[in-house]
Amino acid sequence: MPGHKNHDVNARDEREQFLEYATEYHAPVLCNTVIEGLITDQEGIYLDATFGGGGHTAAILDNLDSAGVVIGLDQDDDALSEGRKRLSDAVSEGRLILVKANFSDLESVVREQTAGPITGILFDLGVSSHQLDVGERGFSHRFEGPLDMRMDQKAELDADLIVNKWDASDLVFIFRKYGEEPRAKAVARAIVKARPIRDTNQLANVIRGAVFVLHEAKTVMRVFQALRIRVNEELDVLESALQAAAIVLKPKGRVAAISYHSLEDRRVKRFLRTGNFEGILQRDIYGNALTPFKELNRKLLTATESEQEKNPRARSARLRIAERTDLSL
Ligand SMILES: C[S@@+](CC[C@H](N)C(=O)[O-])C[C@H]1O[C@@H](n2cnc3c(N)ncnc32)[C@H](O)[C@@H]1O
Numbered sequence: 001m002p003g004h005k006n007h008d009v010n011a012r013d014e015r016e017q018f019l020e021y022a023t024e025y026h027a028p029v030l031c032n033t034v035i036e037g038l039i040t041d042q043e044g045i046y047l048d049a050t051f052g053g054g055g056h057t058a059a060i061l062d063n064l065d066s067a068g069v070v071i072g073l074d075q076d077d078d079a080l081s082e083g084r085k086r087l088s089d090a091v092s093e094g095r096l097i098l099v100k101a102n103f104s105d106l107e108s109v110v111r112e113q114t115a116g117p118i119t120g121i122l123f124d125l126g127v128s129s130h131q132l133d134v135g136e137r138g139f140s141h142r143f144e145g146p147l148d149m150r151m152d153q154k155a156e157l158d159a160d161l162i163v164n165k166w167d168a169s170d171l172v173f174i175f176r177k178y179g180e181e182p183r184a185k186a187v188a189r190a191i192v193k194a195r196p197i198r199d200t201n202q203l204a205n206v207i208r209g210a211v212f213v214l215h216e217a218k219t220v221m222r223v224f225q226a227l228r229i230r231v232n233e234e235l236d237v238l239e240s241a242l243q244a245a246a247i248v249l250k251p252k253g254r255v256a257a258i259s260y261h262s263l264e265d266r267r268v269k270r271f272l273r274t275g276n277f278e279g280i281l282q283r284d285i286y287g288n289a290l291t292p293f294k295e296l297n298r299k300l301l302t303a304t305e306s307e308q309e310k311n312p313r314a315r316s317a318r319l320r321i322a323e324r325t326d327l328s329l
Helices: 031-038 055-062 077-086 088-092 103-113 129-133 159-165 168-179 184-194 200-210 213-232 234-248 262-274 305-310 312-316
Strands: 045-048 069-074 096-100 118-124 249-259 293-295 318-324
Touching: 031 055, 031 118, 031 249, 031 318, 045 055, 045 103, 055 069, 055 118, 069 077, 069 103, 077 088, 077 096, 077 129, 088 096, 096 103, 103 118, 103 234, 118 234, 159 168, 159 213, 168 184, 168 213, 184 200, 200 213, 213 234, 234 249, 234 262, 249 262, 262 293, 262 318, 305 312
Parallel strands: 045 069, 045 118, 069 096, 118 249
Antiparallel strands: 249 318, 293 318
16 A cells, blocks of 8 residues: 555545455455545544454554554454454554444543544444354344344343344334334334244344335345344444544544445534534524534545445445534534
């Protein structure tokens, strides 16, 4: 990977460098565009709030000087222990600090690890390919596994509790809210009737049995998504983390956020454009926007066809990059 050359966030590097940082654990999405948009100071301090397989972190480190530092944060112990092996040199040189935490606590993590505001933050939301592909984690309907879906394996709430214990009305609520599933009632009724449901295969079959064949695949996907979002409180922690990002970033510092579904992207878009989740822009009496961020790419950044072909996960990726304004909070 060559050194960092420009900050044009719309620049598209058609060379297939996205493969360079891929491992069996995970292939980082939109890697070059993230690097180009995120790094503004090669001696800066960057937070990778979703360390995962460490692909983006490795690319950031390669584009910093020896004085630059990355704080890599994940709530999954497995991701961090793999990361310690993969990037052991950077860890021992003090250029990479790995921390187990939920990114909703990023403000306190940054305060503990650094003296002042930081230069950039990356969010690559959702789960890693490794988490999805390991049946025992219970994230995917494609693999047999327990009803788990916790990114933090020490968390109390898992999918089993929701699927086997929650009232039908609560199931309907989360399938609608987090899965935007139109057949939520029929699915909830079928789940309650089929209890106890022991694993991901059985759950997927119950969901399929509750809807017409035509809707089976989408409904299974949406219900699994809804359960995962609720188990990990993904939308609430995203909102807290975006607000914290505005606190810990220095003026002109950047945030890059990759979303994989519209529920995430809507929150990211509204916050980066207006500083709130209603998407209402406040202005001062002179007409200046009162917002902690200025979005740098009005057009959504997406993966090239070539990247999408090689990494199907990249197909739904939507990247937004914004710069911290000097509005004090
Ligand atoms: C899509 S993967 C990131 C992949 C990474 N960018 C790479 O290049 O390998 C998302 C990672 O973020 C973690 N994660 C998701 N939500 C989190 C949260 N609220 N707090 C901390 N980690 C989170 C997941 O455990 C997962 O390891």
